[in-house]
Amino acid sequence: MTDFLQLLIVGISQGCIYGLIALGFVLIYKATEMVNFAQGEMMVVGSFIAWTFVVGMGFNFWVGLSAAMVVMAVFGFLLDAAVVRRIIGQPQFSVVILTIGIGIILRAGSGMVWGNQPLTMPTPFPGNSEFFGAVVGNERLAIIGTTVLLIGGLVLFFRCSRWGVALMASSQNQLAALYSGIPVRFVFSAVWAGAAVISTIAGTMLAPITLIEPLNSFLGIKAFAAAVIGGFHSITGAIAGGVLIGVVEAFAGAYLPGARETIGYIIMFAVLIAWPGGLFGRAHRKKV
Amino acid sequence: MSREAVLSIKSIETFYGPVMAVRGVSLEVRAGEIVAILGGNGAGKTTILKTVSGALEPRKGSVTFEGRDITGRYPDSIARAGMGHVPEGRELFPLLSVRENLEMGAFSRRDRGEISASMDLVYSYFPDLKPKTKVQAAYLSGGQQQMLAIGRSLMMKPRLMLLDEPSLGLSPLLVSEIFDILDRLNKEQGTAILLVEQNAHMALKVASCGCVMEAGRVVFEGDREKLLGSADIREFYLGRKSEGARGKRRWKQRKTWR
Ligand SMILES: Nc1ncnc2c1ncn2[C@@H]1O[C@H](COP(=O)(O)OP(=O)(O)OP(=O)(O)O)[C@@H](O)[C@H]1O
Ligand SMILES: [Mg+2]
Numbered sequence: 001m002t003d004f005l006q007l008l009i010v011g012i013s014q015g016c017i018y019g020l021i022a023l024g025f026v027l028i029y030k031a032t033e034m035v036n037f038a039q040g041e042m043m044v045v046g047s048f049i050a051w052t053f054v055v056g057m058g059f060n061f062w063v064g065l066s067a068a069m070v071v072m073a074v075f076g077f078l079l080d081a082a083v084v085r086r087i088i089g090q091p092q093f094s095v096v097i098l099t100i101g102i103g104i105i106l107r108a109g110s111g112m113v114w115g116n117q118p119l120t121m122p123t124p125f126p127g128n129s130e131f132f133g134a135v136v137g138n139e140r141l142a143i144i145g146t147t148v149l150l151i152g153g154l155v156l157f158f159r160c161s162r163w164g165v166a167l168m169a170s171s172q173n174q175l176a177a178l179y180s181g182i183p184v185r186f187v188f189s190a191v192w193a194g195a196a197v198i199s200t201i202a203g204t205m206l207a208p209i210t211l212i213e214p215l216n217s218f219l220g221i222k223a224f225a226a227a228v229i230g231g232f233h234s235i236t237g238a239i240a241g242g243v244l245i246g247v248v249e250a251f252a253g254a255y256l257p258g259a260r261e262t263i264g265y266i267i268m269f270a271v272l273i274a275w276p277g278g279l280f281g282r283a284h285r286k287k288v
Numbered sequence: 289m290s291r292e293a294v295l296s297i298k299s300i301e302t303f304y305g306p307v308m309a310v311r312g313v314s315l316e317v318r319a320g321e322i323v324a325i326l327g328g329n330g331a332g333k334t335t336i337l338k339t340v341s342g343a344l345e346p347r348k349g350s351v352t353f354e355g356r357d358i359t360g361r362y363p364d365s366i367a368r369a370g371m372g373h374v375p376e377g378r379e380l381f382p383l384l385s386v387r388e389n390l391e392m393g394a395f396s397r398r399d400r401g402e403i404s405a406s407m408d409l410v411y412s413y414f415p416d417l418k419p420k421t422k423v424q425a426a427y428l429s430g431g432q433q434q435m436l437a438i439g440r441s442l443m444m445k446p447r448l449m450l451l452d453e454p455s456l457g458l459s460p461l462l463v464s465e466i467f468d469i470l471d472r473l474n475k476e477q478g479t480a481i482l483l484v485e486q487n488a489h490m491a492l493k494v495a496s497c498g499c500v501m502e503a504g505r506v507v508f509e510g511d512r513e514k515l516l517g518s519a520d521i522r523e524f525y526l527g528r529k530s531e532g533a534r535g536k537r538r539w540k541q542r543k544t545w546r
Contacts, residue, residue, distance in 0.1 A: 162395065169381045169392045175343060176379040181367035181396035181444055
């Protein structure tokens, strides 16, 4: 029982990371109909930058994380405004190649700047907590808490803020949004900035647990699977897909060690066969 | 009648790739005036409106709005300058509520009091929308959608409104209701209107002047009396038309409208 609870909490926290990166995929896809295959790499670069602020320059963890979020917001914004936007109107295929290319550049670039040796990051949440006998690292709990806060904030943003509604409007009908005076190009670049910021948060919260290295970008592939499971449409879908993969992985790691790394994709295929639109793909009121 | 021009289009040519859809059209809309563009399918009417509102860029010619050259500017910046465009086929935000659609129309305005006054104004013009405030736009009837599209555009307090076939797919009763409202809008708010219509009969009830387009060119223009008096127009545009092909177009699927 305590094993079960422990695996569950670890799985959920890992799944929250997948879910947050998946959220980046979904936000960009919903807004611009592009799949950003560099999402995992953006997470890695974000966590490297946070490392530079925290370990390299000695800032407090939260100051370092905030600074990295700002840097990555600017990076995400400019990436769209200066590079990705140029490809609008080209076949979907070119978009895929472009973002995969950006991913490769980011991975190679971060290896050149920060090296390929794993770097350690201190955690602002040392120690463990105990629930009904299950002992879980506080940094794991912090990931879950951060995810809940972020989701709450995003939902409020989409429900209540002018810019949140404008973002949904732009994704539902771009031309009508332009005719309404919404600066759609700015909104789309801001979505890229937001996706970069969310992945930076995910990567930096995870860093104390897994170390930071360019190879971490493979998490992006699992997050992609999470987004597909969730139907590529909604915040809830992305997080639920991520948590599902995270939890199943945690249990597979304990009881079926050989399947740990592949089980996420197996779930993805199973879901796609049973529900081609993903678990949350259908009949949703507001999609984003 | 020599009021200053709100909109002046000077010999624009607009292409879709190699296809020339507008072949040198000049046109003027003066303050407080309703101008109609008539013409059959594929004449280039929609293309002209899209060129004016910035969705398409003309290869030649210029568009001037309130004395400023807006040729080649982006549609969102032209909208913020005070030009509303109610496009062909309504183009609402299908998953947003009626209220949110209207709020998005007022995106560029900041004063909350004034925005809510505009919202009241829209509901007073279109009382049918009032009970639907919280309903998603996709679930409105065609007529209500057209009202919402016009209402959304009104929310930005435009000084010029472009309307692309507001009568499309509506019952005759609703068509005359919509045209009454356009007339009131024009008189009460002083909004100048550039109206594209195939329903020449209705259009010429409200418009003070207009032109007829064919194959990308203006082939006839003049004030209402001249247009109504022309034998050609009576024969081709005021006679009863078959509704078959046009009825079908209304159902053209948009991928966001599931
Ligand atoms: N996206 C497009 N790509 C290529 N050609 C187009 C496109 N849109 C319109 N055209 C062509 O441009 C010409 C003018 O089209 P336009 O839509 O302006 O006509 P219209 O007068 O609005 O007709 P309708 O009354 O049927 O709406 C037509 O010959 C049409 O085939
Ligand atoms: Mg048309």
